[in-house]
Amino acid sequence: xxxxxxxAATVGLAAGAVCGPLTGAAxxxxxxxxxxxxxxxxxxxxxxxxxxxxxATPERAVTLTCAPAPSGTHPAAASACAELRGxxxxxxxxxxxxxxACTREYSPVFVTVEGVWEGKRVSYERTxxxxxxxxxxxxxxxxx
Amino acid sequence: xxxxxxxAATVGLAAGAVCGPLTGAAxxxxxxxxxxxxxxxxxxxxxxxxxxxxxATPERAVTLTCAPAPSGTHPAAASACAELRGxxxxxxxxxxxxxxACTREYSPVFVTVEGVWEGKRVSYERTxxxxxxxxxxxxxxxxx
Numbered sequence: 001x002x003x004x005x006x007x008a009a010t011v012g013l014a015a016g017a018v019c020g021p022l023t024g025a026a027x028x029x030x031x032x033x034x035x036x037x038x039x040x041x042x043x044x045x046x047x048x049x050x051x052x053x054x055x056a057t058p059e060r061a062v063t064l065t066c067a068p069a070p071s072g073t074h075p076a077a078a079s080a081c082a083e084l085r086g087x088x089x090x091x092x093x094x095x096x097x098x099x100x101a102c103t104r105e106y107s108p109v110f111v112t113v114e115g116v117w118e119g120k121r122v123s124y125e126r127t128x129x130x131x132x133x134x135x136x137x138x139x140x141x142x143x144x
Numbered sequence: 145x146x147x148x149x150x151x152a153a154t155v156g157l158a159a160g161a162v163c164g165p166l167t168g169a170a171x172x173x174x175x176x177x178x179x180x181x182x183x184x185x186x187x188x189x190x191x192x193x194x195x196x197x198x199x200a201t202p203e204r205a206v207t208l209t210c211a212p213a214p215s216g217t218h219p220a221a222a223s224a225c226a227e228l229r230g231x232x233x234x235x236x237x238x239x240x241x242x243x244x245a246c247t248r249e250y251s252p253v254f255v256t257v258e259g260v261w262e263g264k265r266v267s268y269e270r271t272x273x274x275x276x277x278x279x280x281x282x283x284x285x286x287x288x
Contacts, residue, residue, distance in 0.1 A: 059184070072207055
């Protein structure tokens with residue numbers, strides 16, 4: 001019995017040491033599915049012509065999954081995930097690249113982002129003066 | 145003036161004849177990207193414990209792209225796309241399968257769907273009594 005108890009205590013401690021640091025990121029999943037050891041990050045990005053997404057038709061839509069590995073129909077999923085992670089999920093922090101050459105033509109395009117980033121719901125919209133300006137933000141997160 | 149007006153009317157009719165049949169399906173893309181010949185269908189689905197998604201943490205999130213081909217982190221993307229197409233995009237039309245055996249245990253789970261289905265924005269939420277009931281809808285669209 002004493003040996004069993006000691007063994008159980010050791011296993012418990014080991015499990016605590018392994019699982020402890022994951023708290024906040026590790027999320028229990030419903031049903032019989034095994035635990036997910038990462039917070040979900042799955043987004044749908046849309047783009048369309050117009051100054052606002054309200055009432056406008058999304059002309060393209062891509063998906064971007066960033067956990068456990070980058071995937072999706074975004075044309076550069078891996079770099080887009082790295083970029084958003086670098087910005088700590090703040091889409092407004094994606095600023096126009098230095099030296100990006102765009103005309104000042106006003107032909108507004110909107111982008112929307114919806115879904116989940118690191119376990120938190122996301123709903124974002126932003127309008128750019130034209131498609132070139134949109135594509136020139138950061139590392140090309142909105143270039144899809 | 146009368147000639148100008150007639151010319152304008154003719155151009156307007158011609159534009160209507162060319163553009164009319166494309167409305168809803170074919171959509172021009174912004175920037176230099178070639179035209180997209182299909183309406184986008186890209187979704188993010190989330191699931192979590194609770195009677196409502198409001199304020200609740202999404203525990204899993206998967207993507208589902210259905211055009212031009214099924215893809216995404218949904219565990220059965222091809223059949224999920226076929227199922228939703230069969231339901232004409234009506235998530236409420238996905239009903240519980242005959243013979244599905246679930247307990248009546250009340251442990252509510254919610255699902256959300258956001259993104260674009262055949263070019264139209266989607267924002268959907270539904271709650272099930274427990275995870276088994278959720279997984280028993282239709283062909284398993286919500287089983288992720």
